[in-house]
Amino acid sequence: xxxxxxxxVGYGFMGRTHSNGYCQAPHFFESEYKPVxxxxxxxxxxxxxxxxxxxGYDSVETDWREMLKRDDIDAVDICTxxxxxKEIAIAAxxxxxxxxxxxxxxxxxxxxxAMCQAVEKxxxxxxxxxxxxxxxxxxxxxxxIDEGRLGKIFHYRANFLQDWTINADxxxxxxxxxxxxAEAAGSGVTGDLLAHCIDTAIWLNGGIKDVSAMTETFVKxxxxxxxxxxxxxxxxxxxxxxxxxxxxxxxxxxxTRYARGHKALYTxxxxxxxxxxxxxxxDLHRLEYFDHRDDSIVRGWRSVHISDGDMPYMGNWWVPGLxxxxxxxxxxxxxxxxxxxxxxxxxxxxxRDALETQKVCDAILSSANxxxxxxx
Ligand code: SOE
Numbered sequence: 001x002x003x004x005x006x007x008x009v010g011y012g013f014m015g016r017t018h019s020n021g022y023c024q025a026p027h028f029f030e031s032e033y034k035p036v037x038x039x040x041x042x043x044x045x046x047x048x049x050x051x052x053x054x055x056g057y058d059s060v061e062t063d064w065r066e067m068l069k070r071d072d073i074d075a076v077d078i079c080t081x082x083x084x085x086k087e088i089a090i091a092a093x094x095x096x097x098x099x100x101x102x103x104x105x106x107x108x109x110x111x112x113x114a115m116c117q118a119v120e121k122x123x124x125x126x127x128x129x130x131x132x133x134x135x136x137x138x139x140x141x142x143x144x145i146d147e148g149r150l151g152k153i154f155h156y157r158a159n160f161l162q163d164w165t166i167n168a169d170x171x172x173x174x175x176x177x178x179x180x181x182a183e184a185a186g187s188g189v190t191g192d193l194l195a196h197c198i199d200t201a202i203w204l205n206g207g208i209k210d211v212s213a214m215t216e217t218f219v220k221x222x223x224x225x226x227x228x229x230x231x232x233x234x235x236x237x238x239x240x241x242x243x244x245x246x247x248x249x250x251x252x253x254x255x256t257r258y259a260r261g262h263k264a265l266y267t268x269x270x271x272x273x274x275x276x277x278x279x280x281x282x283d284l285h286r287l288e289y290f291d292h293r294d295d296s297i298v299r300g301w302r303s304v305h306i307s308d309g310d311m312p313y314m315g316n317w318w319v320p321g322l323x324x325x326x327x328x329x330x331x332x333x334x335x336x337x338x339x340x341x342x343x344x345x346x347x348x349x350x351x352r353d354a355l356e357t358q359k360v361c362d363a364i365l366s367s368a369n370x371x372x373x374x375x376x
Contacts, residue, residue, distance in 0.1 A: 001026075001031075001032060001033065001034040002032050002033050002034070003033070003034055003035075003036045003074075004033045004034065004035045004036065004074050004075060004338065004341070005036050005038040005072055005073050005074045005075070006022055006035050006036065006037055006038055006039075006073070006074070006075050006077055007038055007039045007040075007041065007061075007067045007068075007070070007073035007075070007076050007077070007097075008037075008039070008040045008041065008057070008076075008077040008079060009041045009042075009064045009067070009076065009077065009078050009079060009080055009084075009088055010041075010042065010078065010079030010080040010081075010102075011040055011042050011047065011048060011051040011079065012079060012175070014079040014102045014129070015040070015051065015079040016055075017131075017327060017330045018077055018079060018100075018102075018129065018330060018334075019037065019055040019057075020055075020327055020330060020331070021327075021330035021331045021333060021334040022035035022037060022334055023035075023037075023055070023056070024327075024331045024334075025331050025334035025335045025338065028316045028317065028331065028335070029316055029331075029335035029338070029339075031335065031338040031339060031341075031342060032338075032341075032342050033338040033341050033342065035334060035338070036058075037055060037056050037057040037058065038057065038058050038059065038070075038072055038073055039057060039058065039059045039060065039061050039067055039070070039073060040052050040055075040057040040059075040060055040061075041060070041061040041062065041063070041064045041067045042060075042062065043062055044062075045060060045062050048060045048061075048062065064076075064088055064091075065091065068091055068092055068095040068097065069095070073097060074097065074098060075097060075098035075099070075100055075125075076088065076089075076092040076097045076098070076099055076100070077100040077101075077102075078092075078099065078100070078101045078102055079102050080102075081178045081184040081185065082104060082106065082107055082184065082185050082186050082191065083107055083183060083184050083185075083186065085101055085102070085105065085106050085107075085111070085115070086106050086107070086111040086114060086115055089101055089115045089118065089119070089126075089351075090114065090115060090118040092124075093115075093118040093119045093121070093122040093124050093126075094118065094122060096122060096124060097124060098124050098125040098126065099119055099124060099125075099126045099127075099351075100126070100127050100128075100129070100337070101115075101126070101127070101128050101129070101351070101354075102128075102129050103128050103129055103130050103195060103196070103199070103354065103357075104128075104186070104191040104192070104195045104354070104357065104358060104361065105128055105351060105354035105355060105357070105358050106186070106358060107185075107186035107191075108186060108358065108362055109355070109358050109359050109362045112351070112354070112355040112358040112359075113355065115351055115355075116351045116352050116355050119351050120351075120352075125337075125340070125341065125347065126347075126350055126351045127333070127337055127347050127348075127349065127350060127351075128349050128350070128351060128353070128354035129330070129333060130195075130196060130199040130200075130349050130354065130357070131329035131330055131333055132196055132199075132200055132266065132281070132329060133199070133200060133203055133329075133348075133349070134313070134328075134329040134330075134332035134333050134336070135279075135281075135284050135328075135329050136285070136306045136311050136312045136313045136314055136324070136332075137279050137284060137285060137286060137287040137304075137306045137311075138200065138204075138279060139312035139313065140287055140304075140306060140311055140312055141204060141270070141277050141279060141287060142203065142204055143312065144275075144277060144289070145204055145205070145270070145272075145277075149272075149274065149275050149291070150270060150271075150272025150273070150274055150275045150276070150277065151272045151273030151274035151275065152247075152248075152272060152273040153205055153245075153247060153249040153270060153271070153272045153273075154249050154250065154271050154272065154273070155249060155250055155251075155252070155269070155270065155271040156201055156204070156205045156245065156249055156250070156251045156252070156268070156269075156270050157251070157252045157253075157268060157269045157270075157271075158197035158200070158201060158251075158252075158253050158254075158266075158267065158268035158269075159197070159253070159254045159255070159265065159266070159267050159268075160189075160193035160194060160196055160197050160254075160255045160264075160265070160266045161254070161255070161256055161259035161262035161264075161265040161266075162189075162193065162256070162257045162259065162262060162263060162264055162265075163257065163258065163259050163260045163261060163262055163263065164257055164263070165180060165219070165237060165257040165258070166218075166257070166258055166260060168219045168222065169223075170222065171222055171223045171224065171225040172222045172223070172224050172225065172231065172233060172235075173224045173225040173226050174224075174225025174226065175225075177225060179192055179235075180222060180233065180235055181224070181235070182233075182234035182235045185235060187235055187236055187361065187365055188215075188217070188235030188236040188237055188239075188257070189235075189236055189237065189238060189239050189255040189256060189257055190215065190236050190239045190255065190361050190364055190365055191361055192255075193255040193257075193266075194239050194241070194253055194255040194361065194364070195357050195358075195361055196266065197253050197255065197266070197268065198253070198357045198360045198361065199349060199353075199354070199357045200268065201245075201251060201253075201268070202353075202356055202357060202360070203348075203349070203353075204268075204270065205245050205247065205249060205251075205270065206245055206246050206247050207245065207246040207356065207376075208243045208244070208245055208246070208251065208360050208376050209243070209244045209245065209246055209375065209376060210243065210244050210363070210373050210374060210375045210376060211241055211242065211243045211360065211363045211364050211367050211373070211374055211376065212241065212242045212243070212367055212372075212373045212374075213239060213240065213241035213242070213364040213365070213367040213368040214239070214240050214241075214368050214371075215236035215237075215238065215239045215240075215364075215365065215368040215369075216236070216237055216238045217233050217234075217235065217236060217237050218237045218238070218258055219233055219237065220232060220233055221233060236365070236368070237256065237257055237258055238254075238255070238256035238257070238258055239253075239254070239255050239256070239364060239368065240253070240254045241253045241254075241364050241367075243360075264281060264282075265280070265281065265282060266280075266281035267279065267280045267281065274291065274292055274293055275289065275290060275291040275292060275293070276289075276290045277289050277290075281326075284325065284326070285305060285306045285307060285323045285324070286303050286304065286305055286306065287304045287306060288301050288302070288303055288304070289301070289302045289304055290302070305321075307320050307321050307322060307323060308320045313328070313332050316335075359376050360376050363375070363376045
């Protein structure tokens, strides 16, 4: 087997999901390539060493620039807060490394463009971890749409709802709560949660033409974890958005961290001329499907349990009837990336694909600020 030597920058929640993906993919998906956990990089050496020993990384670095100089690193995985993505990705590409970047691609479109140019100029393989494309039920939705089963699409509706920032005592900044700090995150729910909905939507239903959005910041000031001082909150806590897709369908999206009772409710529903589908992350192995062409006396919503070997990815898992979960989306992403190395085919979502999502997010934020429709 050919080694694919991974150097990971950052070690938070996403560092764990990705590391698990690298460890598990070769157990379940055949490939010429095998990820090798070569180095994890973080400023805090002790924490990096602890992470390395839990996941089996061979070595630890405290400066990502030093890691990029190493000949034994093939691919750099960026799991840092969003404000570091651009600098690390561009330097990694210039060092000839493959670049695997956590979502969202960048703080904004301008940064994203520069990142795309860097990986394309260097000719290095790249990808962004929009993992929900690889929930088997979501991949099946793509298959059904591409087969034309839904017919002409009229509506695309998606939500991503959480409730973890309702408490005004949650700080901004710091290791666990940088997502609330505009300097580190770029935006709030738009880049963090709505971006997932947009990535899936573009993948399933094509490009987005224009948007009209509103955002709100419910808690106006929060203590900053670094200084202990109260500072204005500059991220969006909630975002609702209408859009037109290039195919003529209408989109409706909502993301918030203020939906009490919802921890990670990601749902979408697509209504076509012949059929509709809907999916819910909390019941991720089911795809609801309604086909108007069914015999009318048995017509109704089918709840399709995605566990049969014929379903995307499922032939590589247990036996029919048994479920898989959230962590498997990352395993699938690693497996598909390894396959793309073998075949030489392009991997999606690439930096370019993620730039499309970034453009939509930027248009959403400026539409909300200026209270006008914005072209993407
Ligand atoms: C935020 O809470 C978060 O962890 C996002 O950053 C992830 O991208 C999403 O998949 C789950 O929620």
